[in-house]
Amino acid sequence: MQIIDWIVLFSTLLFIVVYGVVKTRKSSHIDDYILGNKETRWWTVGISVMATQASAITFLSTPGQAFHDGMGFIQFYFGLPLAMVVICFTFIPIYNKLKVYTAYEYLEQRFDLKTRSLAAILFLVQRGLGTGLTIYAPAIILSTILGWNLNLLIVIIGFLVIFYTVSGGTKAVNVTQKQQMFIIFLGMFMAFFVILNLLPSNISFTNALEIAGANNKMNIVDFSLDPNVKYTFWSGIAGGFFLSLAYFGTDQSQVGRYLSGKSDKESQMGLIMNGFLKVPMQFFILLTGVMVFVFFQFHAAPLHFNPNNNNLVQNSSYKKQYHELESELNSLTQEKSSINLLYVDHLNKNINNTASKEKLIEISSKEKALREKAKEIIKKVDHGAETNDKDYVFIYFILNYLPKGLVGLLLAVILSAAMSSSASGLSSLGTTMAIDIYKRNLKVTKSDKHYVNATQFFTLIWGIIAIGFACISSLFENLIQLVNIVGSVFYGTVLGIFLVGFYIKYVKAEAIFWSAIITQSIIFYIFYLDIVSFLWLNFIGAMLTIILSLIIQYLSKKITTNSIV
Structure with missing residues (x-):
């Protein structure tokens, strides 16, 4: 890296952190700190939702995924737009009507405290792991570039994110994510066109696609019915739909983004914006990876990228x-x-x-x-x-072939994505811990300032825990898959609880609680046996929770009726 790259990189990151702190340092009211005083406009909601999901893993790992396996990963997102519609017309009106700070508050009103606590704990475990991974990913990059100790870099990046997240809460997350997404889109578009420019002069974009197709990199849709095939049209529509429904509808890192919307309409428009743009964005990132593959058809590539x-x-x-x-x-x-x-x-x-x-x-x-x-x-x-080198493909290309200045910008893209996703994760962890666990079990009423301080404290604690998770992480096939696997193991059960709450009034608290416990145990066992693609775990978890809750409720009612007789 040249001096200009370091200047671009650090000035970009410094601007984001300082901007976030300065714009939100006066957030002292609980509504302001957690919900951004419900002043967020639809475009900010949409950008914030996209930025939360688009972690450094997306921009680090997805191009490498496409380099090795082609465009098939796009099927993972096929169910997302449909999930956005369901959330807009079911989840958002209910959350806003009940004036909740977190999604899990609804569960106590619909069921009971232990169901709310169970869902909150499942969220805390999986989001703590997921946030650790979003910190771990960019640390790999800088560790590779600088030759610095990986764990030291994890700590530095982690505390950088903690600094402005603790300071400004949800509003800090929202205002910084707009800047981060601008940098992300600018950097990725510039990288894409630089790749095309570096191809031989007689190779057009159409020719590049034809070369990719000849190497089986452009197989976008697979209609295979084999459950062991990871990415198919069916797993994308079914598994992807349930994963998206769970992630955007019940994961506080996303729910918190649109709960801050100015109205139902603003939140709904923000999610619809995400539904329209997310698939094309992922398609473009994958296509960038495919173009990197085409580039290396004419230039020397290392035997191993790590x-x-x-x-x-x-x-x-x-x-x-x-x-x-x-x-x-x-x-x-x-x-x-x-x-x-x-x-x-x-x-x-x-x-x-x-x-x-x-x-x-x-x-x-x-x-x-x-x-x-x-x-x-x-x-x-x-x-x-770990011999899988997918996560090193794009960073190798960036460091060795991009022009001066653009290297720093692309690194800023990846680190900005890491910061935006990690900040949303830490904010949601602190909020859930403060509202669903601490405040709910506190026997005396405290001031708003007390709960703001408590949320800041728990955000800090979960930030340290996430850093700990990051320090013990290792590459697992590749990061983009690992972060989705972590979510898939837990999301189905939690989604099942919410779907029963919204749509099946017949089921009561005891039935849903025990069905969730049993389902989560079964999902752990299925994952351990590795008998289906992880995407199907979302569908299986949700369906099992619903079916078991109906069976348990029916048996419970029958036993009660017989006892009375």
């Missing part, structure tokens, strides 16, 4: 064997570039290109085999090493 693993091998007895693989890859890169140019030339001249396409597939298979051999060597050097 520099830490490369350093391990360089200092081992397998160094010579690893270098031989690198030499083979370099030779393959030259051949690959020539074949791709020939393939495009045949396409442009309407010449039969079946032979060149088959050659491309053959080269791609050879390249994949070389990378697998490299992973085997890494495992021999260190059995505990």
Whole structure:
């Protein structure tokens, strides 16, 4: 990195933190601190909702996902727009009518205190883990760049976010996320067009898509019915719908964003905006990853993208064997570039290109085999090493191929995303702990200032806990999957509780509480057995909670009736 990159990076981050503190330092009333005094306009709601979900993991991991596996991950978001509609017309009016600070307050009014506490605790566990991951992701980046201690960077980034979140609460989160999303969109669009500009002069954008398609990177929709296939149209519509419904409808990190809306209409318009823009945004980020793949069809790529693993091998007895693989890859890169140019030339001249396409597939298979051999060597050097390098693909491209200044901007994009998502997570954790656990069990009435102080204290404590989670995290296939897996394990059960509360008045408190306990235990066991894709856990969890609650309620009523008789 050059001096200009450091200036761009640190001036951007400093502006965001200072702006957030200055604009919101006077938040001393509980309504102002937690709900932003319900003054947020729809576009701010929409941007804040998007920024909360678009963590550093999105911009760090998603392009790497597309580089390796193509565009199929977009199916994960197919159920999101439908979920936005359901939340707008069911969840938002109920929350605002009851004037709640958190989603879980509703559950006590509908059921009882223990159901509210159970949902709040499940949220605290999964959001604490999730927030730890959003801090961990950017720390990997700076650790790779600077060679600094990873845990030290986690602590620095964590406390940077804690600083302005504790200071200003929800309003601080909202006002800073507008600046962060501007930086994010600016940086990603600039990176995309730089990639296209770096391709050979005779390769158009259409040609680039054709090259990607020849390498099976443009398979957007998969109608497979195999439950073990992670991303399909059906898992996106069903599992993605239930995950989105749970995340946006019951996760306080998102509920808190639209509870601050000026009215039902403002909150609803903000969510609809998110529903319209989220899928295209993810499509664009994935497409950026695919373009990085196309770029490396004409430029040398490392045998393995994780520099830490490369350093391990360089200092081992397998160094010579690893270098031989690198030499083979370099030779393959030259051949690959020539074949791709020939393939495009045949396409442009309407010449039969079946032979060149088959050659491309053959080269791609050879390249994949070389990378697998490299992973085997890494495992021999260190059995505990994580050989999945998807999360390092985009950052490698940024550091090695982007022009001066833009490197700093792209790093600011990733860190801004980390800060926005982490801030929302910490704010919601502090709010839930203060309102659903502390205030609800406090026997005496305290002042507004006391509860603001309590929320700030719990935000700080959960920030420290999230930093602790981040310090013990490790790569799990890749980060974008890990953060969604964590949510999927818990979201289905919580969503089931809310759906029963909203739509099935027949079910009472005891039935829903025990059905939730049983369902969560079953979900843990299904996840442990790894028998279905994690996306289906949301659907299974919600459906199990609903069905079991109906059965338990029916049996309970029957037992009561028989006892009376």
